[in-house]
Amino acid sequence: MSTIYKALKVRLYPSKEQEVLINKTLGCARFIYNQMLAERIAVYENLKEDKRALYEHKYKTEKQYKEEFEFLKEVDSIAIQQSRMNLSMAYQNFFKSLSGKRKGKSGFPKFKKKKSGESYTTSMVNGNIAINFDNREVKLPKIGKVKFRDERTSFDGKIKSATISRTPTGKYFVSLLFEQEFEYAGVTIDDSLITKAIGIDMSLSNFFLDDKGNSPAYERLYRTYEKKLAKLQRRVSKKKLGSANRKKAQHKVNLLHEKIANKRKDFTQKLSTKIVKENTVIVVEHLSLKAMSQALNLGKSIMDLGFSQFINQLQYKSLWNNKVFIQADKWFASSKTCSVCGYKNKDLTLSDREWSCPNCGQNHDRDVNAAKNLKQYGLKDLGLGQPDIKPVERKTAADSLSFESASFLNEAGSPCL
Numbered sequence: 001m002s003t004i005y006k007a008l009k010v011r012l013y014p015s016k017e018q019e020v021l022i023n024k025t026l027g028c029a030r031f032i033y034n035q036m037l038a039e040r041i042a043v044y045e046n047l048k049e050d051k052r053a054l055y056e057h058k059y060k061t062e063k064q065y066k067e068e069f070e071f072l073k074e075v076d077s078i079a080i081q082q083s084r085m086n087l088s089m090a091y092q093n094f095f096k097s098l099s100g101k102r103k104g105k106s107g108f109p110k111f112k113k114k115k116s117g118e119s120y121t122t123s124m125v126n127g128n129i130a131i132n133f134d135n136r137e138v139k140l141p142k143i144g145k146v147k148f149r150d151e152r153t154s155f156d157g158k159i160k161s162a163t164i165s166r167t168p169t170g171k172y173f174v175s176l177l178f179e180q181e182f183e184y185a186g187v188t189i190d191d192s193l194i195t196k197a198i199g200i201d202m203s204l205s206n207f208f209l210d211d212k213g214n215s216p217a218y219e220r221l222y223r224t225y226e227k228k229l230a231k232l233q234r235r236v237s238k239k240k241l242g243s244a245n246r247k248k249a250q251h252k253v254n255l256l257h258e259k260i261a262n263k264r265k266d267f268t269q270k271l272s273t274k275i276v277k278e279n280t281v282i283v284v285e286h287l288s289l290k291a292m293s294q295a296l297n298l299g300k301s302i303m304d305l306g307f308s309q310f311i312n313q314l315q316y317k318s319l320w321n322n323k324v325f326i327q328a329d330k331w332f333a334s335s336k337t338c339s340v341c342g343y344k345n346k347d348l349t350l351s352d353r354e355w356s357c358p359n360c361g362q363n364h365d366r367d368v369n370a371a372k373n374l375k376q377y378g379l380k381d382l383g384l385g386q387p388d389i390k391p392v393e394r395k396t397a398a399d400s401l402s403f404e405s406a407s408f409l410n411e412a413g414s415p416c417l
């Protein structure tokens, strides 16, 4: 038994009054964040010479803020609380990144600007959030029951929190985070799995290649829409700053971005469903710096390509369907290792699309070889496929999945459905 988190994101259709209140909450969440940040900066400026006073300083509470700014009382108090938590998280990240405890750079917290796309988060307290599939309504604190549209008629689990967002194009969504208890029925780990395993190597030109050399019918979304996007963006830059025409042009750009994101999601959803249906063991690479630098070379981010979205989908769909999902270790050299003899070709560079093994002479397609290695990696991990390796006892799929579930929890907070 284990717990996983899943997000259900649906489009909301608020009434005029509800829309006003949602916008107000978005504004208040931003306002309190900025007020508290300003307070912290001012206190620091005043007390920076006196470390002790700075350390012991009591910052204003939400209650004090509400007394000072009455309008804050009109909106969901948990959303306000969440803003404070977001700010302290931003500070923590900043300090951790300064001290090197956190990888990557987190800058000093910034003031939030008023934007057309924003969100706020509120959490479940005594049934203040609910979804009714019969009436097609989502109940939200202070906002009340809001109409939603979605194809699903049920969703398992207990609601933990809700993130209400407004897109730059003025649409409203709610992402409900559900907690689910999970039980694995178990997969019998035996040699029959060898023919039901697939190794998948992500590829910029084909989206991916599997160990048999298959690749999906990949619509290169950006290629198709790149020109159109560039044209629309040029139009925006030609319009006067702050003019109604510029806004209109920007709206068109936003709509196209939205369309691309939706197409990409549709593509990865269908593809991940198919792969999980057709295979029992699914082995993927770690989305490494290698992949990212390749993408950056082309001026695109991994997010644009939908790689992490796709791998995340493979992971949770495997969980739902009692399939074994294995992600290779970050350091696993899937491209440089010969899948026939195991020789490690240290001289292989990113531009080598094909190579011959100096040891056994086998010709390799770079990506297919990598996919073959991934498949072997997964089978080895299950104690299968390699005669020189002693089989490891594995009773259920849960054993092989447990080491992944920790990272899964972190990612599930983002709307992944």
Ligand SMILES: [Zn+2]
Residues within 6 Å of the ligand: 338, 339, 340, 341, 342, 343, 357, 358, 359, 360, 361, 362
């Ligand atoms: Zn070889």
